[in-house]
Amino acid sequence: MKIKNIFTYCFISSLFLFSLICIWKILVTLQGIELTNFNFNKLFIFGIILCVINLLVGNKLNLNIKIILLAFLFSIFDYFISTNLPIWYSFGIFLISLFFFNNIKDYDKNFLSKNHSSQKLFFNFLTLFGITLFSFVILFPFYMMLVTSFKTQALLLLNPLDFSINFAQGLPELFKSYFIVFKDYNFGRYMLTSTIVSLGTVIITLIFAIPAAYAVARLNFFGKNFLSTSILIIYLFPAIVLVIPLYTIFSQLGLRNSIEGLLIVYTATTLPVAIYMLQGYFKSIPKELEEAGIIDGQNWLGIIFKIILPLSLPAISSVALYVFMIAWNEFLFSLMFLDRPNTFTLSRAIQFLNVGAETPRQYLMAGSVVVTLPILIIFVYFEKYLVSGLTAGSVKG
Amino acid sequence: MSSKLAKIEKRTAYLLILPSVLLVFSIILFPIFSNIWISFKNVELKDLRIPEPRAKKLVKSIKENPNQIKVIYKLRNSSLTQEITDVKFKDKYPDNIEPISLNNKCQFKSNLLKCELGNWPKKYRENLEIVFQNTNNQEIFKKELKSYKPKLSGKSQNILLTYEFTLNNFKKVIKDKAFIDLLSTTFYYTFFGTIGAIVFGILAAQMVNQKFFGRTFMRSVLLFPYVAPVVALAYTWELLLDPTSGTLNNLLINYQIIDGPINLLGQKYVTLNIFGFDFKLRLALTTVIIFEIWRYFPLAFLFILARLQAIPKELYEAADVDGANPIQKFLNITLPQILAVISILFMIRFIWNFNKFEDIFLLTGGASGTRTLPINVYQQGFSIGDIGMGSAVSIVIVVFLLIFMFIYFKLLGKRADEN
Numbered sequence: 001m002k003i004k005n006i007f008t009y010c011f012i013s014s015l016f017l018f019s020l021i022c023i024w025k026i027l028v029t030l031q032g033i034e035l036t037n038f039n040f041n042k043l044f045i046f047g048i049i050l051c052v053i054n055l056l057v058g059n060k061l062n063l064n065i066k067i068i069l070l071a072f073l074f075s076i077f078d079y080f081i082s083t084n085l086p087i088w089y090s091f092g093i094f095l096i097s098l099f100f101f102n103n104i105k106d107y108d109k110n111f112l113s114k115n116h117s118s119q120k121l122f123f124n125f126l127t128l129f130g131i132t133l134f135s136f137v138i139l140f141p142f143y144m145m146l147v148t149s150f151k152t153q154a155l156l157l158l159n160p161l162d163f164s165i166n167f168a169q170g171l172p173e174l175f176k177s178y179f180i181v182f183k184d185y186n187f188g189r190y191m192l193t194s195t196i197v198s199l200g201t202v203i204i205t206l207i208f209a210i211p212a213a214y215a216v217a218r219l220n221f222f223g224k225n226f227l228s229t230s231i232l233i234i235y236l237f238p239a240i241v242l243v244i245p246l247y248t249i250f251s252q253l254g255l256r257n258s259i260e261g262l263l264i265v266y267t268a269t270t271l272p273v274a275i276y277m278l279q280g281y282f283k284s285i286p287k288e289l290e291e292a293g294i295i296d297g298q299n300w301l302g303i304i305f306k307i308i309l310p311l312s313l314p315a316i317s318s319v320a321l322y323v324f325m326i327a328w329n330e331f332l333f334s335l336m337f338l339d340r341p342n343t344f345t346l347s348r349a350i351q352f353l354n355v356g357a358e359t360p361r362q363y364l365m366a367g368s369v370v371v372t373l374p375i376l377i378i379f380v381y382f383e384k385y386l387v388s389g390l391t392a393g394s395v396k397g
Numbered sequence: 398m399s400s401k402l403a404k405i406e407k408r409t410a411y412l413l414i415l416p417s418v419l420l421v422f423s424i425i426l427f428p429i430f431s432n433i434w435i436s437f438k439n440v441e442l443k444d445l446r447i448p449e450p451r452a453k454k455l456v457k458s459i460k461e462n463p464n465q466i467k468v469i470y471k472l473r474n475s476s477l478t479q480e481i482t483d484v485k486f487k488d489k490y491p492d493n494i495e496p497i498s499l500n501n502k503c504q505f506k507s508n509l510l511k512c513e514l515g516n517w518p519k520k521y522r523e524n525l526e527i528v529f530q531n532t533n534n535q536e537i538f539k540k541e542l543k544s545y546k547p548k549l550s551g552k553s554q555n556i557l558l559t560y561e562f563t564l565n566n567f568k569k570v571i572k573d574k575a576f577i578d579l580l581s582t583t584f585y586y587t588f589f590g591t592i593g594a595i596v597f598g599i600l601a602a603q604m605v606n607q608k609f610f611g612r613t614f615m616r617s618v619l620l621f622p623y624v625a626p627v628v629a630l631a632y633t634w635e636l637l638l639d640p641t642s643g644t645l646n647n648l649l650i651n652y653q654i655i656d657g658p659i660n661l662l663g664q665k666y667v668t669l670n671i672f673g674f675d676f677k678l679r680l681a682l683t684t685v686i687i688f689e690i691w692r693y694f695p696l697a698f699l700f701i702l703a704r705l706q707a708i709p710k711e712l713y714e715a716a717d718v719d720g721a722n723p724i725q726k727f728l729n730i731t732l733p734q735i736l737a738v739i740s741i742l743f744m745i746r747f748i749w750n751f752n753k754f755e756d757i758f759l760l761t762g763g764a765s766g767t768r769t770l771p772i773n774v775y776q777q778g779f780s781i782g783d784i785g786m787g788s789a790v791s792i793v794i795v796v797f798l799l800i801f802m803f804i805y806f807k808l809l810g811k812r813a814d815e816n
Contacts, residue, residue, distance in 0.1 A: 026648060036651055123723045130604045131615060137691070138621055144644060145633045160647045208420060211413035219410035220403065227414065234425055236802060238752030240771040241791045244778050245428035245435060248557060251445050268424030271417055300409050329626040331755045336779075347628040351759070354632055361636055368629035379624045383617055390620070391699055 006055070008118040009107060012125045014047030017100045019129060021078075023136050024096055028089050030147075032162030039081055046077050054101065058108045067105055071097035103128060142372070149177050149366040156361070177366035185363065186341065187370055190349040194328060194371075197259060197345055201266040201327040202320045205274050208267065209319070213278035214304055218290070228279070235272040239332045242269075247336050257340045265333050270323045277322075277389070281315035282308060314385065321382055322389030328375055346371040429795065435788040437562040442782035444556045448476030450484045450517060450549040452525075456542045465497070465530045466539070470547060472514070474521040481521075484551040486512035491541055493533045503527070517551070566789035575768075583769040585679070586686055586757075587750040591743055593690035598697025598742075599735070603727075605698070606705045616702075623695040631759035634688055638662055665766040681765035685757050689750065697742055704738045705731070744805040751801070752794065770794050 022038055029035045050070050057066055075094040079085075111117055147163040148156070155162065167174065181187045215221070216228055246265065247256075255261035285308065293303045309316070334348040344352065350367045353359045379386055453471040470488075474481050486503075488510045496505050503512040510527070570576060605616055622630065637644050640660040649655045659667075659680075667680040712730050721729070754771040757763060763772035770790060778787025 029648065029651060030644070036653065038652060119722045119724065127604050127607055127609070130600060131609065134601055134604070135615065135618055138618055141630065141633045141637060142621065142625075144637055145629065148636065156642065160642050160644065161651060163644075208417045212417040215410040215413040219406050219413075221407045221410035224410075227418075233802065234421060236748055237425060237429065237798070238749070238754075238771075238794075240752050240754045240774055241432060241795050241798075242425060242428045244774065244784055244787045244791055245431040246424070247778075248435065248440075248445055248784060249428070249431070252447060252555075252557070264420075265424055268420050271421055272425075275417060300413075325624065331626070331628055331759075347626055350628045350632065364632055365636070368626075368632055372625045372629045375624060375626065376621065379620070380617055386624070387620070387699065390623070390696070391703060 002113065002118075005112040005118045005121075009055070009112060009121055010048045010051045012122060013051045013100075013104050013107075014044050016125050016129055017047045017074075017097065018044050020096050020100060020132060021093065023132065024092050028085075028092070029161055031164040032159055033085065033089070035082070035085070037082075039078075042081050043078065046074065050074055050101075051104065054104060055108065055112075063105050067098060067101045070101045145365050145368050145372070149362050149369050150174055151362055152176075153360040153362060177362040178370070181363050181366045181370065185349070185353065185367070187346070187349065187367060189342070190344050190346045191370065193259065193344065194346040197262055197266065198324050198327040200259075200263050201270060202323050204263060204267045205270050205323050206316065206320060208271055209274035209278055210309070210316070211304065212271075213275045214282055214308060216275065217279040217282035218287075231272045231276050235276065239269065243332060243336055246333075250337060256337045257343050259343060261337055262333065262345070265337070266327045266330060270326055274319050274323060277319050278312070278315060281312050285311050314388075317382070318385040318389035321378065321386045324378070325375060325386065325389075328371075432788050432791050432795070435557070435785060436566055436792045437564070438557070438559075438785050439561075439563050439565065440556055440784040442779065442784055444478065445784065446476065447555065448474060448479045448481050448519075448551075448553040450481050450486075450514075450551045451475050452486065452547045452549055454488075454543065454545075454547055456539045458539065459528070463536075465528055466494075466542070467526060467528050468542065470525040470527075472517075472521070472523045472525055474517040474519060476519055476553070478519055479553055479556070480519055481517045481551040481553045484514040484517055484549060486510075486514055486547060486549050488547040489545045490529070491538075493531050494529050494542075495532055497528045497530055499527065563785075566783075566785045567792075569786060570789045570793060579768060579770060579773055582682065582766065583751065586682060586689070586753075586767075586769055587747055589686050590689040590693070590750045590753075591746045593686065594694040594746060595697045595739060595742060597690060597694035598699075598701050599739075601694065601698040602701035602705055603731075605702055619698055620695045622692045627692070627755045628759060630692065631688070631756060635662065635760060638684065662761050663765050679766050681761055681767050685760055685767050688760060689753065689756055692756065693746065693750075697746070700738050700742055701735055704735045708734045740808065744801070744808060748798065748801050748805065751797065770797075 018038075018040065021043060025035055025038060050073060054066070054070060061069075071094055074097040075090050078093050079090050107121070144163070147165060150165050151163060165174070172179070216224065216231075250256045250261055255264070289307050289311070290303050293307050298306060329347065330345075331347045331351070334345045335351060338344055338348050341349075341352070346367075350364065350371060353364055353367055451473050455469040455471065457467045457469065459465045459467055470486075490505075490508050490510060492508060496503075496510070499505060502514060503510060505511075512525070573579075601619055605612060605619065609615075636642075638646070638661045640646055640658040640663065643658075645661075646655075646658040650658065661684045662681050664680045666677050669676040669678050708731065713726060716726050716730060752771055753769075754775065757767050757769060757772055758775065761767045763769075763776060768776070770793065774787050774790045774794070777783050777790055
């Protein structure tokens, strides 16, 4: 057993335990519980002691009993150095330390005497640490978005760290921000507009893209190579360089403040990627199937509808979902083209809420939840399709 | 026979791609070219409104004579800057009514009042009064008179279609003292945003590539910031980072990590003291870059993970036999395998971050040293209202973009040759 390995083991393990505890403490603080010290010194040293004990006990005790005992010891220690904290806090500490000791139960004298074991250990903990940290950093804003929408401005001014949800006040009171957002701020209407625009974009894009993608994938014509490279190049042009000319043209044609105008622009901007994604898939369909169709006397339209479409449903659904996501999240064009509230999309409406007179933040966050939730639900539900859409279309974003 | 088939095939192909090509051409390519046109013109936001001749119709009864009625048209040019030429006026009247007297500009024929009102200078206002009498001694219904709306038409010069060009916009863009600062901010933002996203993408991909409980869930969660709408995320961050009521500042103060609140999005510089040297860090810009990384590392993650999963396991097993440590394995096996993906990813993300508008616009609006080129397009075009200037800045962006694309396709071509 090498001293260096033992040292790394104790130091890193305890640091990892401490960082887990920190995240837990931050979450507890946000429930309005007064907690002003991470107690780094005490917890870190005690963590090291427990890690050494874990090492010394080794396999002499049943592993499960060892884990529970160590976790229990740690929670008791934490309970004594911090005061006036609710019992669920300590229970959380117990669960976290249970998780931690479960992870280090396999490290014994044998493991630490091997070569590279300190590096291996370091990377194991880095992975664990990374997973917790990444999840925390990513989910934290979403969590805050959700809990803020359940609070009121007055309560937040009183204690800006209290995000506890008071279930005792009853559901109508709890969801008050949502009622107000839908009733007073007309979010129902905006949601409808957003849905119409997004679904419309999906449908029109597919109607335009499927024939074009088929032609690029299968048919021979002059300028085919030029077309398929220019699709990619066009796709790389950003919205910001289109905004001024489109604004001038649309305002002179009277297309601003209209859903039609938005549909045209969204379709045109998503069309290149849709064609690009679809033609790649169409190429992978065996040509023999089409030849069989031709022998059966099908024309091009029949081949597309009866052979290509049914076979490429997965690709079409991932294109559809991807286009839906782009259209639903789109902000720049809706900011430029819409300035009358009766044509707002959700994104534009939330921006309008924020810029307009002091809107209480819970309404802003309720609005944000309303725009975020549908897309996250769709994402989680259709993840497989959307991920393949994202990878194929990810040159843009 | 075969040439006939080929002909049919060709015709079908053109038919199938035509709608898409037309749409993309009119909405994407045409605007890019009209950008060039507009950038050489002196156009402002208020010039975009086409001047219209307008008339408001008032109907007044005359007390002394109930058989007569006075119609007043309040004529005006809606534009404050432009002339309207050749204004024509048309209005309809009911059957039993005719004008008593008309000036020489107007004619009354078969219930129609037609006038040639000539040229209206900018800000033009005038009243046109005509007295009517009834022909059959019946009461004149004011409401009926009012229900007809006058129709006006006129010609005006559309400033966008004239052949007057100027180089002023480009001169202003380049001579602007802030231009160098603008460029450096844009490159700083783009470069660090891209590098950060890729580094975190590699880290995340390495993590998720290992087996652990809840791995698929983790993969979904990692993609959340990329999938969710930017508006919601930017405002959530803004609330989190707010100096007075924001959660982050309050947490840090609560745990005595900082003494007073830091305005992460509103402070241009912060002085850091490292080893006795004072460093000036651009605080707001750094915060915006962190947001950028947070939002776009999932994409790099997705790409790199896909590549990592394709690396044959045997390579690692062989390395284990040789007794390689994790760092050696990463440097000698993983990194060479993902290098191709990373370079392509870098180029694509670089191009996209260079043009990123929404994130900065929503977080800071371009204030406190976060003004990049795309933000400048918006500010010139819509905040200041100088469309020509905005277009000129767009052209600068397009030029950079073309350079990047050239490099990108060179790289892509080279990569294709190697394989």
